[in-house]
Amino acid sequence: MSRAEQKEKTRRAIINAAFQQLSADKSFASLSLREVAREAGIAPTSFYRHFSDMDELGLTLVDEAGLMLRQLMRQARQRIVHNRSVIQTSVETFMEFIMQHSNVFRLLLRERSGTSAAFRSAVAREIQHFCAELADYLRKENKCSAEMALIQAEAMVILVFHAGADALDASDEVRQRITTKTIQQLRWLAGGSKPPAA
Amino acid sequence: MSRAEQKEKTRRAIINAAFQQLSADKSFASLSLREVAREAGIAPTSFYRHFSDMDELGLTLVDEAGLMLRQLMRQARQRIVHNRSVIQTSVETFMEFIMQHSNVFRLLLRERSGTSAAFRSAVAREIQHFCAELADYLRKENKCSAEMALIQAEAMVILVFHAGADALDASDEVRQRITTKTIQQLRWLAGGSKPPAA
DNA sequence: ATTTTCAGCTTACAAATGTACGCCCAATGT
DNA sequence: ACATTGGGCGTACATTTGTAAGCTGAAAAT
Structure with a gap:
């Protein structure tokens, strides 16, 4: 070799x-x-x-996790085409994904509000990518302003991530309930912004 | 003595x-x-x-933090009466509060998804109290089912907590933007559930 | 063929940590 | 007045940690 x-x-x-x-x-x-x-x-x-030290390794891990997030986004988009509800499909895909890569997800989740400023901003950057992509999708779909789309996307991502965190340690049955709950929450968010005045 | x-x-x-x-x-x-x-x-x-060990101290800290959360809830309620928007007042009160007790808040935030199962469930319990109180308020206000009220309350608490986390390390100006954003997000949530079919 | 490079190893050390053991002495109980 | 209790202290020890220094052997370069 x-x-x-x-x-x-x-x-x-x-x-x-x-x-x-x-x-x-x-x-x-x-x-x-x-x-x-x-x-x-x-x-x-x-x-x-x-x-050179553990921090450098940590940042590498965060980068890898970011790659996985993008992979997740692609996977979700593919499934959307030939299915029914966008939100339902996305949340379910997300849940499957984090179960497969639980440790990757845990890293993002923890370092997001962790003790290292470098880590926090690295994670924030990855999640921003994720939000931006989602916002882009929402803007096209709902015809709302880019600003509102981003705010909405951020709320959705927070809720989904948080649901993921809870789901990680839960039983299959509880995870199903969490999924349903999250779908409901996202629907409120999506519904609220669609008509600019209604 | x-x-x-x-x-x-x-x-x-x-x-x-x-x-x-x-x-x-x-x-x-x-x-x-x-x-x-x-x-x-x-x-x-x-x-x-x-x-007996650090864990026992940690649980004590979480308890104290829980007390503060209840104090926060009371404080927010008091201000609501003689003011305009409920959501705006609440979010602003929350932001002021966490700036005053940033370390208490940080503890809850981190141990919420931390490494100790005992801590996680202790924090979850405190936050559940918080959510339950809010849900009760929402149910009376919006005349929706208790179940929906709780789901809605949980989403709101997650968003507000998360905004708090971001605000902790931010400048006054950025914190103001975060506040505005959060208010918008909560309004979507609140608006979505008020009319059961509209 | 010879030299250079360098990933991986062993050894070594100082610092920090949790905690067991036992002493001290002032507040409390009798 | 005397005995007990218990909070606080100092000492001590085994572990674990990060990392410095220097060696080795095989791949790469000359």
Whole structure:
């Protein structure tokens, strides 16, 4: 194996190790360099060959999470075409998605209001992308102003993300109820802004 | 000073020390027993005379935060009577409140989706109280079902809390914009549910 | 073929942490 | 007046942490 390939491989091992350790009971902040190195199967000091410190690793994780968000958005859009309710389809897709990538989602959720300013703004940036895309869709669909569309999109994203957070630790049955509830909430938001004066 | 009085005094010193150390860059999880003890002006081992461990202290903090939430609710209600818009008054009161008690609010915000299950459920309980009170108000005001009122209240609380989180670290000007935005979002929610079919 | 590069290792150390153990002494109980 | 209680302290120890220094061996460059 070439040297570059090998290096990339261990780099991924570190990233995967970090994601793996992120669970309901373990936040990124509570993760230690040594733990990650152990899980990745390398010596603690070898970590520095790839990242200058844990923060740099963290920002990489946030970037990866951002990629996943975009993937989610695409997936939701594809399903919308040949289905009934846009909102219902989107929320259900979202729920499926976060169950599959729960640790990625947990990272975004926690660092969104976490202790590191760098992390907070990195997460905020990713979520802004997400909101902007949704706002664009809403604007075209509802013919409202770009400003209102963005405000509406932000509210929707907050509600969906929050529902996701609750759903992560819930049973299938409770998750179904959360989904229904969220759909209702989004419908209120969507309905309220459609007619500029009605 | 009586012994009981003295004990209560140090207990409060510990609690205050903990709240003091909670800032934008310091979560409860990243707080160490020794740090708290140092700030409170006692020896590390004296901590155990009041709390069996940091978790017990944490739950106490959450309880205190819950008390403050109820105080906030009362304060908002008082102002509503002799003012114009209910939503505007409430959101503005909320914003003022969290600026005054930012560390208390930060605790609730972080532990809401934190790493300790005990904390999460404790915070969830406090927020549920808050939602229930609001839902009660909405039900009477809007004559909608109790179930819908609760779902609506939950959405509102999530949005307001989230706005609060953003506002904490923002400039006065940005905070004003956040306030306006939130009011708009709540109005959509409120408007959507008032007429059961319209 | 020889030199250079560099990912990964081992060893080492200082700092911080949680907490067990036991002493002290002033408020309380008898 | 004497005994007990209990809050606060100092000491001590095992762990865990981040990271500095230096070695090794194989891939890459010459």
